[in-house]
Amino acid sequence: MKNAQRSDLWPLKSRLLGLTCHSMYLPMYYIFYVSLFSFLSISVHARLPSKIYGVNLGSWLVLESWMLPAEWIRMGGQQCSDCSQCIATEFAFARAYPDTVDGIFNMHWSSWFNEDDVHDLMEVGINTVRIPLGYWIVEALVDRKTEFYPRGGIHQLKRGLRQLKDSGIIAILDHHALPGVQTPNQMFTGRCTSDVEFYTDYNYRRALVWTAVMTALSHLDPDFGSVVAIEAVNEPIMNATQTPGYGDFQKNFVQVVRAVELTLGIDVPWSGTKIAPTDTTNFTVALEESLPNFTPEVQSALLEAVPILVEVITELALDSMTRFSPHSSREPLYTSFMDINWQYDNPPNPSDAQIGPQIYDNHLYYSFGGVADPNEQAYLESICNLQRVQADAALGNSPLVFGEWGLSTQFNATDEFLYKWADAQKLAYTKGAGWIFWNFKVEISTLAGDLARQWSYLEGVKLGFLTRDPSKLNDTNVCDGYIQ
Ligand SMILES: *[C@@H]1O[C@H](CO)[C@@H](O)[C@H](O)[C@H]1NC(C)=O
Numbered sequence: 001m002k003n004a005q006r007s008d009l010w011p012l013k014s015r016l017l018g019l020t021c022h023s024m025y026l027p028m029y030y031i032f033y034v035s036l037f038s039f040l041s042i043s044v045h046a047r048l049p050s051k052i053y054g055v056n057l058g059s060w061l062v063l064e065s066w067m068l069p070a071e072w073i074r075m076g077g078q079q080c081s082d083c084s085q086c087i088a089t090e091f092a093f094a095r096a097y098p099d100t101v102d103g104i105f106n107m108h109w110s111s112w113f114n115e116d117d118v119h120d121l122m123e124v125g126i127n128t129v130r131i132p133l134g135y136w137i138v139e140a141l142v143d144r145k146t147e148f149y150p151r152g153g154i155h156q157l158k159r160g161l162r163q164l165k166d167s168g169i170i171a172i173l174d175h176h177a178l179p180g181v182q183t184p185n186q187m188f189t190g191r192c193t194s195d196v197e198f199y200t201d202y203n204y205r206r207a208l209v210w211t212a213v214m215t216a217l218s219h220l221d222p223d224f225g226s227v228v229a230i231e232a233v234n235e236p237i238m239n240a241t242q243t244p245g246y247g248d249f250q251k252n253f254v255q256v257v258r259a260v261e262l263t264l265g266i267d268v269p270w271s272g273t274k275i276a277p278t279d280t281t282n283f284t285v286a287l288e289e290s291l292p293n294f295t296p297e298v299q300s301a302l303l304e305a306v307p308i309l310v311e312v313i314t315e316l317a318l319d320s321m322t323r324f325s326p327h328s329s330r331e332p333l334y335t336s337f338m339d340i341n342w343q344y345d346n347p348p349n350p351s352d353a354q355i356g357p358q359i360y361d362n363h364l365y366y367s368f369g370g371v372a373d374p375n376e377q378a379y380l381e382s383i384c385n386l387q388r389v390q391a392d393a394a395l396g397n398s399p400l401v402f403g404e405w406g407l408s409t410q411f412n413a414t415d416e417f418l419y420k421w422a423d424a425q426k427l428a429y430t431k432g433a434g435w436i437f438w439n440f441k442v443e444i445s446t447l448a449g450d451l452a453r454q455w456s457y458l459e460g461v462k463l464g465f466l467t468r469d470p471s472k473l474n475d476t477n478v479c480d481g482y483i484q
């Protein structure tokens with residue numbers, strides 16, 4: 001959505017120049033405009049579009065083999081019904097092929113999401129991407145004695161973010177696969193296992209270090225200029241009695257983001273927390289100096305992040321970027337959480353953690369059951385009467401983004417139904433801050449069958465279920481007759 005972002009500049013531009021557009025001033029005005037644009041482009045990106053029309057970049061930096069079964073087999077992976085029992089995840093793959101895993105994954109990262117895909121997404125008006133990431137993208141966090149993941153993803157992330165930025169598409173960095181695994185037996189955690197260890201001090205701290213590193217890179221590396229938000233945890237266990245400490249983690253997550261930003265001189269509305277001005281222009285030194293201002297949990301995460309940042313900064317050849325000026329024109333990132341209603345049994349409320357801009361994420365799939373009876377009528381009645389935006393807002397979880405959804409169903413859907421199914425969901429989700437489809441694409445192959453028809457955004461547009469302009473509906477009256 002280049003247009004939406006650019007139009008944000010107009011009022012500002014006329015205010016600063018104190019003149020209205022007149023052909024006589026055009027040449028001078030043009031020069032002002034260009035230099036203003038390059039100066040402002042950083043903060044312009046740190047904003048959400050007025051409505052999010054997005055897709056997930058799933059299976060890029062966290063590979064889920066069900067989405068690309070033929071490529072996975074070619075890479076050397078396996079398929080099985082219980083994903084903990086064969087080479088079905090990144091973890092199992094890296095353990096099986098320690099010598100070749102990095103090269104093989106590098107080829108996957110380059111081919112699954114690249115310039116052509118960015119172009120395709122622009123063509124269909126996508127303004128936002130959510131990028132699922134594993135903790136292992138910060139390589140120093142991996143305990144190589146017991147944990148196995150490919151290396152080198154950070155370079156691909158930097159490359160992809162740069163391409164997105166050049167296209168005016170904003171990005172949400174989504175911590176999708178947490179240290180210790182946040183939910184059992186799911187490919188999306190990078191490791192299928194029933195041994196869930198995320199909800200422990202050790203792994204919470206690793207996730208906070210990850211957060212500090214990603215926040216710093218988002219502000220220091222111009223290639224990360226497309227990043228507007230960081231999401232703390234994708235899909236934690238829904239039963240809140242099984243996620244001890246998650247509420248404290250939410251607060252620490254936000255404080256780590258804001259601590260890094262305060263150190264960078266970014267204006268963060270954190271009452272009572274001011275950090276002393278520093279003489280150093282070396283960011284990691286400044287981060288160490290600012291430690292006493294924060295809680296012990298935040299301090300320990302930042303302290304652990306410092307040497308890792310020095311390493312990542314060297315690896316990405318960003319040394320000059322770490323010289324920062326304490327008066328930054330950047331805007332704080334949005335922090336993002338799964339909404340309170342994702343969990344049950346007395347869940348913590350992520351709105352209690354908020355300092356500065358924050359968004360909430362809800363995921364809705366009908367195909368896994370538990371939402372509506374498996375038939376067209378029940379699906380449309382359910383979606384046309386969805387109350388999630390209101391229910392979340394009543395608990396302070398606003399704005400709400402539907403960060404994952406799709407066209408999949410528990411029954412064999414006709415084309416006629418899928419036109420309606422796409423429209424009705426988009427109608428429901430745009431009552432909130434917007435939507436992010438899962439996924440931007442899936443494999444098209446004999447082995448994948450007709451997976452793409454209901455799981456691929458780009459294929460859905462090609463087939464006509466999803467309108468070419470995402471702000472439009474095929475039939476704006478799709479819910480007539482279903483609203484109760
Ligand atoms: C939630 O988890 C607790 C602890 O494991 C368990 O006792 C309880 O039955 C679970 N609740 C539901 C609804 O499954």
Ligand SMILES: *[C@@H]1O[C@H](CO)[C@@H](O)[C@H](O)[C@H]1NC(C)=O
Nearest residue numbers: 282283284285306310319322
């Ligand atoms: C910044 O300080 C760190 C120590 O925190 C040091 O390792 C690094 O070399 C310094 N960077 C520059 C560019 O001076």
Ligand SMILES: *[C@@H]1O[C@H](CO)[C@@H](O)[C@H](O)[C@H]1NC(C)=O
Nearest residue numbers: 374409410411412413449450
């Ligand atoms: C859907 O169609 C396939 C064949 O195309 C069939 O095998 C399957 O049983 C059908 N599923 C349902 C739920 O009707």
Ligand SMILES: *[C@@H]1O[C@H](CO)[C@@H](O)[C@H](O)[C@H]1NC(C)=O
Nearest residue numbers: 416419420463464465474475
């Ligand atoms: C939606 O658009 C398709 C063409 O893309 C058309 O065949 C279909 O009839 C339309 N459905 C409705 C309900 O307007």
